[in-house]
Amino acid sequence: MQRVEDQIKRLIEECDYDEVTRLFATLKGGKRLRAKLILKIAPKHKDAPLLAAIVELIHAASLLHDDVIDDAMTRRGEASVNATDGSKTAVMLGDILYSKAFTELVSFDKEVAQTIASSVTALSKGEMMDVQMAEYFNADEQRYLDMLYLKTATLIEAAAKASAFLAGKNTQKHALYGRNLGLSFQIIDDILDITADEATLGKPAMNDYVEGKCTLPYIYLYQELDDTDRTRLLALHGKKPTNEDLLWMRKKMKEHKTVEKSFILAQELSNEAKNALQEDEDLVDILNTMIKRSY
Amino acid sequence: MQRVEDQIKRLIEECDYDEVTRLFATLKGGKRLRAKLILKIAPKHKDAPLLAAIVELIHAASLLHDDVIDDAMTRRGEASVNATDGSKTAVMLGDILYSKAFTELVSFDKEVAQTIASSVTALSKGEMMDVQMAEYFNADEQRYLDMLYLKTATLIEAAAKASAFLAGKNTQKHALYGRNLGLSFQIIDDILDITADEATLGKPAMNDYVEGKCTLPYIYLYQELDDTDRTRLLALHGKKPTNEDLLWMRKKMKEHKTVEKSFILAQELSNEAKNALQEDEDLVDILNTMIKRSY
Numbered sequence: 001m002q003r004v005e006d007q008i009k010r011l012i013e014e015c016d017y018d019e020v021t022r023l024f025a026t027l028k029g030g031k032r033l034r035a036k037l038i039l040k041i042a043p044k045h046k047d048a049p050l051l052a053a054i055v056e057l058i059h060a061a062s063l064l065h066d067d068v069i070d071d072a073m074t075r076r077g078e079a080s081v082n083a084t085d086g087s088k089t090a091v092m093l094g095d096i097l098y099s100k101a102f103t104e105l106v107s108f109d110k111e112v113a114q115t116i117a118s119s120v121t122a123l124s125k126g127e128m129m130d131v132q133m134a135e136y137f138n139a140d141e142q143r144y145l146d147m148l149y150l151k152t153a154t155l156i157e158a159a160a161k162a163s164a165f166l167a168g169k170n171t172q173k174h175a176l177y178g179r180n181l182g183l184s185f186q187i188i189d190d191i192l193d194i195t196a197d198e199a200t201l202g203k204p205a206m207n208d209y210v211e212g213k214c215t216l217p218y219i220y221l222y223q224e225l226d227d228t229d230r231t232r233l234l235a236l237h238g239k240k241p242t243n244e245d246l247l248w249m250r251k252k253m254k255e256h257k258t259v260e261k262s263f264i265l266a267q268e269l270s271n272e273a274k275n276a277l278q279e280d281e282d283l284v285d286i287l288n289t290m291i292k293r294s295y
Numbered sequence: 296m297q298r299v300e301d302q303i304k305r306l307i308e309e310c311d312y313d314e315v316t317r318l319f320a321t322l323k324g325g326k327r328l329r330a331k332l333i334l335k336i337a338p339k340h341k342d343a344p345l346l347a348a349i350v351e352l353i354h355a356a357s358l359l360h361d362d363v364i365d366d367a368m369t370r371r372g373e374a375s376v377n378a379t380d381g382s383k384t385a386v387m388l389g390d391i392l393y394s395k396a397f398t399e400l401v402s403f404d405k406e407v408a409q410t411i412a413s414s415v416t417a418l419s420k421g422e423m424m425d426v427q428m429a430e431y432f433n434a435d436e437q438r439y440l441d442m443l444y445l446k447t448a449t450l451i452e453a454a455a456k457a458s459a460f461l462a463g464k465n466t467q468k469h470a471l472y473g474r475n476l477g478l479s480f481q482i483i484d485d486i487l488d489i490t491a492d493e494a495t496l497g498k499p500a501m502n503d504y505v506e507g508k509c510t511l512p513y514i515y516l517y518q519e520l521d522d523t524d525r526t527r528l529l530a531l532h533g534k535k536p537t538n539e540d541l542l543w544m545r546k547k548m549k550e551h552k553t554v555e556k557s558f559i560l561a562q563e564l565s566n567e568a569k570n571a572l573q574e575d576e577d578l579v580d581i582l583n584t585m586i587k588r589s590y
Contacts, residue, residue, distance in 0.1 A: 017423070020423075068382075069387065088426050091364060091386055092364065093423070098415075099412060099413070099415035103413045103415075105397075105401075106409045107405070113401040114398060117401060118394070121310060124391040125387075127387050128314060128384065128391070131384065131387070132314070
């Protein structure tokens with residue numbers, strides 16, 4: 001991973017703008033999931049660290065714009081650029097990182113460059129969909145999964161596919177792996193918003209629903225409730241709930257096992273990914289660790 | 296130009312998202328200066344219309360983000376996306392257009408793709424610089440011109456250079472032409488903000504200074520004023536001036552010929568561009584028309 005960090009550092013320095021260097025240093029790198037995946041899939045390819053650095057810059061840019069969109073004041077437990085330097089700076093820093101990533105992408109094979117570049121269109125579409133879907137209660141499971149795929153899974157899918165291409169491995173199987181890893185990762189994240197406590201999350205529990213995000217456990221709940229309870233659930237959408245409301249939602253979710261149902265879907269997606277690449281122990285391990293987060 | 300519009304239409308349709316098609320249709324295309332330049336430089340190259348469409352998408356994306364940054368409520372006389380659909384949608388639509396443009400760029404020669412992609416990093420840096428420079432009175436001419444180059448001239452420079460590459464023409468001379476065209480175009484624009492009336496501009500005259508933008512006529516004015524007048528000028532920076540203040544600024548600019556001095560610089564830059572490509576009548580005509588806008 002040091003080679004990836006070195007490449008990231010070089011790309012930021014090449015932007016040749018003190019303000020960019022200063023601001024980028026304030027961003028927390030996160031788990032570097034996408035970079036690790038690329039190095040695991042194409043460990044011996046000389047350009048894998050550069051591809052990993054490019055994908056991490058794209059991911060960082062998308063988070064910067066995501067925080068502007070969501071008016072998020074924190075990111076990974078720290079104040080967001082949005083909060084410290086304003087949304088204007090966050091938009092521009094994102095644009096600089098995106099375009100620097102695209103410039104470097106040009107040196108790769110067209111197949112690789114096109115795969116990564118088009119995933120950015122997909123993730124931006126997903127962001128736009130996410131904003132629009134937060135304005136009403138979306139009870140359509142497929143519509144939610146389509147948005148999740150675009151917003152969270154496409155870049156991971158592209159990273160897996162592009163690195164498989166570099167390594168001469170099966171691109172289709174790796175794309176499926178990346179897609180399902182991304183989807184089940186996000187479903188687990190949505191579950192944790194409900195099941196984990198405030199201290200673990202670094203934000204109030206069940207905050208997604210306050211922000212208008214109808215994740216799977218809420219969609220499944222809506223499907224199960226009678227008319228009276230549905231009305232109550234809908235009335236809480238996008239609002240700060242009282243303690244009583246919170247307890248009521250948790251009770252109903254327990255009653256109808258909607259968290260379990262969401263978890264089962266995450267598991268199915270993860271199993272499908274495992275089956276596609278069962279010979280690759282490292283990749284299977286990533287899935288196992290990810291699924292275990294929910295306990 | 297119809298071939299360019301057809302390509303733009305195709306690229307937008309390929310984004311495959313109704314909301315993008317709807318929003319893009321509300322954007323006014325503008326003068327398509329960059330597209331026309333590309334077609335003039337590489338009229339016979341089969342991919343020139345696609346390159347022109349890509350550059351226009353990038354330009355549209357940069358304007359969308361620019362309007363978010365500037366809190367602009369109008370663009371080309373119409374309500375901005377920012378105003379009608381919110382800044383979040385404007386950020387995401389910009390990201391979609393940028394990434395779609397980059398995806399298509401991959402099919403070009405690396406020289407072309409890298410030239411265009413790196414100019415987007417430059418223009419985003421220019422935007423960021425512009426935001427920061429609006430927070431204080433910048434009296435440094437070179438610093439202002441550096442920002443102008445990044446923000447306005449780099450994409451035109453890249454368009455001219457990339458199309459010269461396609462046409463097998465001298466890339467260095469065409470790059471110089473594009474850079475100077477962009478710089479002098481913007482200087483004339485800055486002059487018009489002072490000399491044109493509200494009806495022509497579609498916004499109050501001398502609005503740049505209200506927004507904190509210290510354009511050349513203000514920088515030159517600052518350099519000429521005595522301490523008392525400097526203090527008055529600085530006090531007006533970023534504020535809505537009274538009629539009396541406006542008249543005072545105009546009188547002082549007239550006295551010290553700061554608009555004329557700015558115009559002379561625009562002319563010098565334009566002449567340098569003409570000298571580089573004097574054999575190309577069409578390109579010389581573009582410069583002549585542009586310079587004449589100021590009368």
